[in-house]
Amino acid sequence: MLMLGALGVVFGDIGTSPIYAFREAMHIRPGASTTSSEILGLLSLIVWALTLTVSLKYVFFVTRADNNGEGGTLSLMALARKTFTNPPIWITVLGVMGAAMFFGDAIITPAVSVLSAVEGVKLVAPGMERWIVPITLVIIIGVFAVQRFGTAKVSVVFGPVTGLWFLVLGLSGLVHIIAYPAVLLALNPFLGLEFLATHLGLSFIVIGAIFLAVTGAEALYVDLGHFGRKPIVIVWFALVFPCLLLNYFGQAAFVLQVGPENVESPFFEMQPDWALLPFVGLATMATIIASQAVISGTYSLTQQAIALNMLPRMVVTHTSETQSGQIYMPQINTMLMIGVLILVLMFRSSSALSHAYGIAVSGVMIMTLTLLVVVMWRNWKWHPAAVVAFGVVFAVIDGGFFAANASKLFQGGWVPAVVALAVAVIMWSWMAGRKRLAEKTRRDEVPLQFLVDNLAKKKPTLVPGTAVFLTSDIEGAPTALLHSLKHYKVLHEQNVILTVRTSVSPRVPDNEKVTIDAYNELFSRVVVTFGYMESPNIPKALVLARKLGWKFDIMSTSFFLSRRSLKAGPKSGSPLRYWQDRLFTRLAKNASDATEYFHIPTGRVVEIGTQVVL
Structure with a gap:
């Protein structure tokens, strides 16, 4: 065949x-x-x-x-x-x-x-x-x-x-x-x-x-x-x-x-x-x-x-x-x-x-x-x-x-x-736009380890359930987590910092897809690695995480995503840079929704918006 x-x-x-x-x-x-x-x-x-x-x-x-x-x-x-x-x-x-x-x-x-x-x-x-x-x-x-x-x-x-x-x-x-x-x-x-x-x-x-x-x-x-x-x-x-x-x-x-x-x-x-x-x-x-x-x-x-x-x-x-x-x-x-x-x-x-x-x-x-x-x-x-x-x-x-x-x-x-x-x-x-965005975000963010240590010493009000915060930066605190603390002033009993990575291999075996590290009783780090030919499906990957000891209920889990509203910076830079930033912002606006791309249940997603000037 x-x-x-x-x-x-x-x-x-x-x-x-x-x-x-x-x-x-x-x-x-x-x-x-x-x-x-x-x-x-x-x-x-x-x-x-x-x-x-x-x-x-x-x-x-x-x-x-x-x-x-x-x-x-x-x-x-x-x-x-x-x-x-x-x-x-x-x-x-x-x-x-x-x-x-x-x-x-x-x-x-x-x-x-x-x-x-x-x-x-x-x-x-x-x-x-x-x-x-x-x-x-x-x-x-x-x-x-x-x-x-x-x-x-x-x-x-x-x-x-x-x-x-x-x-x-x-x-x-x-x-x-x-x-x-x-x-x-x-x-x-x-x-x-x-x-x-x-x-x-x-x-x-x-x-x-x-x-x-x-x-x-x-x-x-x-x-x-x-x-x-x-x-x-x-x-x-x-x-x-x-x-x-x-x-x-x-x-x-x-x-x-x-x-x-x-x-x-x-x-x-x-x-x-x-x-x-x-x-x-x-x-x-x-x-x-x-x-x-x-x-x-x-x-x-x-x-x-x-x-x-x-x-x-x-x-x-x-x-x-x-x-x-x-x-x-x-x-x-x-x-x-x-x-x-x-x-x-x-x-x-x-x-x-x-x-x-x-x-x-x-x-x-x-x-x-x-x-x-x-x-x-x-x-x-x-x-x-x-x-x-x-x-x-x-x-x-x-x-x-x-x-x-x-x-x-x-x-x-x-x-x-x-x-x-x-x-x-x-x-x-x-x-080039992704690189500049990552650099700008890194300059403005709070180190994740610093935030975790402070929250362990002075805990905010805890609410039941699990919160999963998606971030592409493995070192910095997710923007969604910072804004959630700033506006809601509460923290879930279990908080997972989830990073999705793409391997240089087309596919990654299931036993190598997920790694879990615990910061303390409140925070865990989960890194999911997909091959570049695989469709990134987070719920399926989290099922694999159960084999590593992470117990969670999808119906009591909320996924927090940061939705960045990008704007091109002033024309003070080079014309090429300004034009390239405008193209990047237009492409980002037309990109598919992260919820759909990662196959996350729409009823479990909370999106927190931020504005970023390139």
Whole structure:
């Protein structure tokens, strides 16, 4: 079932690349691919890009760099940070940039995938061309509408369809390979190098077009936590990779048979007339599925960023009782859908959108490679010479892809670049704002130990029950406790200072989740540690605390939370600082409620508000 699910979710994106990758490579420039050697050269470049970038780098190496089963740029960042006592800031910067670029890719993949498939209808019925964009918009709205049902239910439906898609890809390509077996000469990598050497003026454009064949590789790693490494590796080598190769070889064989000048869209035109209509329908279904890979990956990445305090809290809904990594985030879903719809309306064709495709994905690959090299050196303990050799080889490949895609910046590549920049600014402003808020709060607060000692000497009026005060600072007295004493002038018989922490590991075992220390008969310290892929559920964690000897009744327990009302400081500081503070305060106001985020019963919560000027 995991293999079937992985087939439906993980490989949908890269599985639809044959629709447009070879077509765009052929259309670099009129006359640039009119001979058999040029067609074989382009095919050779695609074959070896898939082999080196996806099979070798991602499937064989990157998926091994899992953080307790979880993948993605932020997981890799956390894994790299574990190897340092004091992690350098540049590792965090790489993680932020990689995550931001993935968001840039996430709004383009659904748009270009669905558009490219729906465009096949104009071959079946030319009069339908004006309906391509409206049909695409309806399909995209439908894709995002079903996300609330969860990855598991979606993948059960998508898996068999994607399996059929890959089999059809392979079979349709094999037919033309048998008719023109000379196309297998493209297995020679020197044909691709020869093409680049003889077309130096077009080499950047060629590489940018070839890169379309490997887009979707990053989904193999981001969705690692949904299915695990083994199902992904097996499905790739047993079905996906062979079928992709067969289809690309088949497209080239078809073009060489009929002549490059007679082919507009080899993927659709090489199908027999009787199969064209069902093939367009299947392609449309496959591209709908392709969107799922980046959508579910975006949920995972956002959840990790929230847990690592890189983004404000958002609503996270778990959609599976057995797979904790399968989640749905309504806010992210809505924002993605709006972005995708705007892109379709802006570009209106997959060819135009293909220029925008690539900068973000190739940027993610460079960030992943850099962090992977750190893990190889410090975590896997590879010999420095082997690390350098690996890094140099793939830096040349990934750097070439990024440079080629960067050359399309003003042809549409600015779209993912702007989205990535916006996300990076939001993440960096949130982290900087949290740091400044913590520093300001620490300056104004009373040391917890000092307060506990004083209250033990001079007890205020005690009332029955247990009070749990939530605080992120383990040393200072919670603001809610200070205001409660100031205004109510009473103290509960049992008072618990509760701090929730996020581990650098995706999940924390139950026997390591909770620690309890008693200050005196009135106060206790409870620290609950969740993994960054876990949903922080405080009531469940407190049930674990019973095993450590803490007896409490949830119905006689009150949870005290501090709700800070943030305001940006005066403009006396730098304009950048003032602008960043205003962005942070806006993000904080729109963050999800702590009560809902921590799953605390609403009837047991007391919120005490304070104003803080940054």
